[in-house]
Amino acid sequence: MAPQDIVIVGAGFSAAALVIHLLKRGFPASHLTVIGHGLLGAGNAYGCNSDVFRLNIREDLPIIFSEDPLHFARWAKVHVDDHDAKTHAGYFYLRRDFAKYINQLIQEYDPQRQLRQIPANVINIQQNQTLWQLALDTGESVLAKNLVLATGNMPPKWPCPIHINANKTSEKLAAYSLVENPWSGEWVQTINQTDDIILLGGGLTALDTISALENIHHRGKIYIVSPRGKLPPEQATWIRSQKPLWPSQLTPRTLVRFMRSYLPDASVHSVEWQCAWEELRPQLNEIWQGFSAQQRAKLSKRLGWLWSLYRFRASPQSIAAFQKLKQQIDIQIGRVKEVQVNDDDISVNLNNGTRITGHWVINCTGVGVDGLAENLIINKIAIADALGISIAVNKHFEVLRTTSTSWDNLFLLGPGTMGSLGDVVAASAIAAQAERLSLQLKTRGQRASMDRPLSA
Ligand SMILES: Cc1cc2nc3c(=O)[nH]c(=O)nc-3n(C[C@H](O)[C@H](O)[C@H](O)COP(=O)(O)OP(=O)(O)OC[C@H]3O[C@@H](n4cnc5c(N)ncnc54)[C@H](O)[C@@H]3O)c2cc1C
Incomplete structure (x- = not known):
């Protein structure tokens, strides 16, 4: 050619x-x-x-x-x-x-x-x-x-080792009830309404998963394993009405200080807070590009999780689905250490010693x-x-x-x-x-x- x-x-x-x-x-x-x-x-x-x-x-x-x-x-x-x-x-x-x-x-x-x-x-x-x-x-x-x-x-990859009991029953269970990449949403077609589901991660993919479960009127338990136990906030009707007056010569420290002072002392779910947050965002890429590689790495390490949490807000529909299933949802704070597929269920071990057991594990940990x-x-x-x-x-x-x-x-x-x-x-x-x-x-x-x- x-x-x-x-x-x-x-x-x-x-x-x-x-x-x-x-x-x-x-x-x-x-x-x-x-x-x-x-x-x-x-x-x-x-x-x-x-x-x-x-x-x-x-x-x-x-x-x-x-x-x-x-x-x-x-x-x-x-x-x-x-x-x-x-x-x-x-x-x-x-x-x-x-x-x-x-x-x-x-x-x-x-x-x-x-x-x-x-x-x-x-x-x-x-x-x-x-x-x-x-x-x-x-x-x-x-x-x-x-x-x-x-x-x-x-596509997401498992964040931890997966152990599967060496027998046909466990292998069969693992083949359909471990979902490494849930983005297509096809997995929901084979879920039983009463199955217990364990979601690894608590971001937008987890909320999509919950929306899919709510859509099939799921009745089983849903565990969400998340390091901080916080889910994305709902999008409010924000608008950008003013441009922040950024200080010159910013460093990561002064950037964070300025952002803190610009954001109102209100809930992240409020229109007021989200308007201010969105007013800050348009300048941020240019500021980021002005930082050295070390400064970017440091900023990302310290505040990356907070940024991801507030930056990626959810549609009102997925928050409504979460609210509908709230009684069935159990948020577990921790990080997953390993997944063990047994003969008729799956257990997830967390780094804090907690062990959760269910029928499905869905990986919502990101890219x-x-x-x-x-x-x-x-x-x-x-x-x-x-x-x-x-x-x-x-x-x-x-x-x-x-x-x-x-x-x-x-x-x-x-x-x-x-x-x-x-x-x-x-x-x-x-x-x-x-x-x-x-x-x-x-x-x-x-x-x-x-x-x-x-x-x-
Ligand atoms: C599940 C999900 C939902 C999202 N929802 C939103 C949203 O609601 N609003 C929003 O603004 N943004 C959303 N995003 C953010 C998203 O990053 C962008 O909107 C955008 O879709 C990214 O497009 P992309 O083409 O770069 O990546 P992708 O959509 O990932 O597409 C990349 C494609 O390249 C292919 N590919 C990869 N490697 C190779 C290779 N070596 N050879 C050939 N092909 C290859 C992949 O198979 C894939 O098809 C979402 C992201 C994800 C993952």
Whole structure:
């Protein structure tokens, strides 16, 4: 296969947002190749078929086009028939409907379907002169002039050892009642209403799981194992009405002090508190980028958990589901040490000595590790980011080969840029990155064609 102009690895929302913005800028669809499985745009976040997994943000917040922030809200009003979306804090649509929206946008910009999607996983990336050579798990090889990594959120991995009794009954039990990755929501179809369920982790995935259980009128016990025993707060009807006057020359310490003084002495569930919190957020990525790698690592270690707790708020529907099942829910403070699958039940041992027994264990502990990014670091193509969770990039999304040099044709987009660029998890933050990267790639393409001799 001839070298492709732009190859995007991953077929989730980040890849789709970049495709949309490139096509919108007039980049030919036939010059784009996406490598990854599934409906383009769905990915791990929106590739679920659940009737209850909802966006955790109201309808005006997933912004794809900066010049038209209400595009999704308008689309949803016309195309989505979902009476349960409306809440006191806005409309919270199903994630699968958001995937439909993104895919429809791609079809609008590429009516002839010239974009090429290869359903495969990239297992290795190597330099081949000025190109990138990608090895796919299908045995194929693809050459790229420009390569964008959009591999997103790696599916969750068990946070502890799993011991399974060496007999057929335990092995059978383990096969269907240990759910390592609950994001698709399919597991709920085989759950018995009276089964006791143990959830590892107490974030948004745990709340999704509870919504799915409430939807099947679950009656069994639900244990939530969480290190601090706190669940995400509910989204309130916040608005940003003022810009904080940030002090200059911030350090992690003065940043925290300023944020504390800016936030009102009110409940995190209150509109007042959430307005102030959201007013602080727009500046934070720029501030984060101004900190050294050590400062970022320190800040993340000390306050990462608090940030995750208040940053990722839940849809009113999932909080309502939690309230409905409250009597059955038992929050256990602690960290899971090991899971033991017995002949007819499963026990979970916590680091504080507590032992919980149930019929299902569902892993809600968050994202796993990106093996491809790890390979790039091992092969000295990239360096690790400040948090040691992905590869480092500069503010142009170029992957760093050393602390002071970068590749001009290898990019990273989406949640993986968090350690370098700040909070890039929400759909709107990723779409904003895609908008900027598409401009860079388009300009570069124009420059390359101007440089080419006329006879070429
Ligand atoms: C369960 C869940 C729910 C979320 N809900 C919301 C929400 O409600 N609102 C919001 O704003 N944000 C939400 N997010 C945040 C989310 O990070 C972004 O919205 C966005 O969807 C991330 O898109 P992505 O394409 O970077 O990642 P992903 O959705 O993870 O997609 C990446 C894709 O790349 C593929 N891939 C990975 N490695 C390779 C490889 N080596 N070769 C080929 N393909 C590969 C994966 O299989 C996957 O399909 C959610 C995230 C998750 C995980």
